[in-house]
Structure formats: C-alpha cells, structure tokens
Amino acid sequence: MPGHLSGKVAIVTGSSSGIGQSIATRLAADGATVVIDYRNHPEGAEETKKQIEAAGGKGITLQADVSSLVDVQRLVDEAWQQLGSCDILVNNAGIEKSADFWDVTEQDYDAVLDVNLKGVFFLTQAFVRHLREAKRPGRIINISSVHEDMAFPHFSTYCASKGGLRMLARTLAVELGPLGITINNIAPGAIMTPINKKLLDDKPKLNALLKNIPLGRMGMPEDVAAIAAFLASDDAAYITGSTYVIDGGLTVNYHEQ
Numbered sequence: 001m002p003g004h005l006s007g008k009v010a011i012v013t014g015s016s017s018g019i020g021q022s023i024a025t026r027l028a029a030d031g032a033t034v035v036i037d038y039r040n041h042p043e044g045a046e047e048t049k050k051q052i053e054a055a056g057g058k059g060i061t062l063q064a065d066v067s068s069l070v071d072v073q074r075l076v077d078e079a080w081q082q083l084g085s086c087d088i089l090v091n092n093a094g095i096e097k098s099a100d101f102w103d104v105t106e107q108d109y110d111a112v113l114d115v116n117l118k119g120v121f122f123l124t125q126a127f128v129r130h131l132r133e134a135k136r137p138g139r140i141i142n143i144s145s146v147h148e149d150m151a152f153p154h155f156s157t158y159c160a161s162k163g164g165l166r167m168l169a170r171t172l173a174v175e176l177g178p179l180g181i182t183i184n185n186i187a188p189g190a191i192m193t194p195i196n197k198k199l200l201d202d203k204p205k206l207n208a209l210l211k212n213i214p215l216g217r218m219g220m221p222e223d224v225a226a227i228a229a230f231l232a233s234d235d236a237a238y239i240t241g242s243t244y245v246i247d248g249g250l251t252v253n254y255h256e257q
C-alpha cells in the first residue's frame with residue numbers, strides 16, 4: 001500500500017542482501033525512510049539504496065555490526081540525529097553455522113548467538129530507550145525462523161538463538177505494551193537467499209526439501225517483506241507478542257503413509 005508509512009523512519013539490519021534488502025525496499029516503497037544497516041558489504045547496501053530510489057523511496061546507508069554494543073548504540077543515535085526519529089526496527093541480520101552438536105566450538109557458538117540474539121537484544125534496547133525518552137510509540141519486527149519452534153539437527157546454535165527470539169518477543173510484548181511499542185516475529189521457512197547457497201547448489205537435497213513444502217516452491221524475499229510491511233502498518237496496531245509463520249506449509253506438512 002504505497003504511502004501508508006510516509007513520515008516513518010525504519011532501521012533494517014543486515015539489509016545489504018536477501019530478506020533484509022527486500023524488506024528495506026518494500027518499506028521504502030510504502031513511504032518510510034529506511035536506514036540500510038550493513039556489516040561489511042557497502043556495495044550491497046548501495047544496491048539496496050539504488051533499488052529504493054528506483055521505487056521512488058528514500059534511504060541512507062549506515063555501517064554497524066549488530067553484535068557490537070557500541071555499534072548498535074551508534075546506529076540508533078545516528079538514525080535519530082540524521083532523520084529526526086526512528087519508528088520501526090526490523091531485526092533481520094542473522095547467520096548460521098552447521099556442526100554436529102558435539103563439535104560446536106565456543107567461537108561458533110559466540111558468533112551465532114552474538115548476531116542472532118545478543119544483537120537483537122541490545123539494538124532493541126537502544127531503540128526502546130530513545131522511544132521511551134521521546135514518549136513515542138514504535139514497532140519491532142524480528143526475523144526469526146521456523147526454527148524458533150521446529151528442530152533443525154546440526155544447527156543447534158541457530159535453533160538456540162531463534163528459540164531465544166521467540167521468548168524475547170513474548171516477554172517484551174508485555175513489558176513494552178504500556179509504552180505503545182509492539183513486537184512480533186516473522187518465522188520464514190526456506191527462502192531463496194544467499195544464506196541457503198549450499199542448499200541451492202545441492203539439487204538432490206533441494207528436491208527433497210521441495211517435496212516437503214505443500215506449495216511446492218521456496219519462498220521469495222518479497223513474500224517475507226509483505227508481512228513486514230503489514231506488521232509495520234496501522235492495520236497491525238493491535239498485534240503484539242505473535243509469530244507469523246511464512247513457510248509454504250512446511251511446518252504443518254503431514255501425510256498418512
């Protein structure tokens with residue numbers, strides 16, 4: 001719905017590629033000014049900005065590693081300084097590392113938890129502190145995963161982080177409701193993005209996965225962006241503490257033999 005987010009400012013983390021790039025472009029097309037956060041791909045962030053401008057929207061790029069407390073504080077401070085407010089936060093940045101549970105290293109555990117859970121926690125805290133001080137409402141949207149609920153063997157760190165996001169959203173919905181701030185999760189299934197490069201290159205594995213998806217295809221980043229746009233809109237004003245699954249039916253798939 002073009003224009004329905006005009007006057008709003010949205011930060012989208014990790015928006016130099018994949019789902020984040022699509023959400024940034026969609027929120028901008030809907031009227032928001034978007035802060036395109038990136039960690040180490042300025043060229044991807046510039047591409048997002050180009051896509052936003054081609055859609056008639058506005059965006060600025062800011063470098064911030066969400067796993068750094070200094071960086072997340074600076075990200076929110078700069079958004080307020082440059083754009084005058086910050087109304088919507090999309091915690092999208094995320095990574096995954098595969099290993100048998102007994103082989104997971106402390107380094108890999110820290111890498112995944114620091115981006116996917118600690119990053120979300122402290123960026124959200126910085127975002128909320130500004131809103132609270134300004135007495136303004138806000139929207140928080142976390143890109144979690146079907147794996148906030150569904151087992152994913154050999155990705156125990158990823159599941160621990162996304163499961164953490166599930167309870168973080170529920171608890172913060174209660175704590176932030178009186179401030180007029182909502183928080184919801186989007187839980188995508190298999191989406192066509194660079195995070196799935198290995199899977200996309202492995203045809204037998206990909207075909208086995210597709211057989212488990214009732215809609216018979218992987219999701220597109222734009223499918224996820226459409227829910228983010230809804231959750232950022234006035235139509236979603238009374239929704240908080242929920243998870244929106246978008247997986248082509250993957251998690252409810254069941255067949256009698």
Ligand code: NAD
Nearest residue numbers: 014017018019039065066092093094145188190191193195
């Ligand atoms: P992606 O790899 O294209 O996007 C992840 C983005 O996060 C990248 O732009 C990366 O640079 C950024 N990032 C990583 N660490 C960062 C950090 N420390 N600071 C700032 N940015 C950082 O993959 P994607 O599929 O678009 O992933 C986006 C989100 O969606 C992730 O949270 C992921 O877990 C989630 N997700 C993806 C799928 C899927 O199938 N693609 C399914 C469920 C959930």
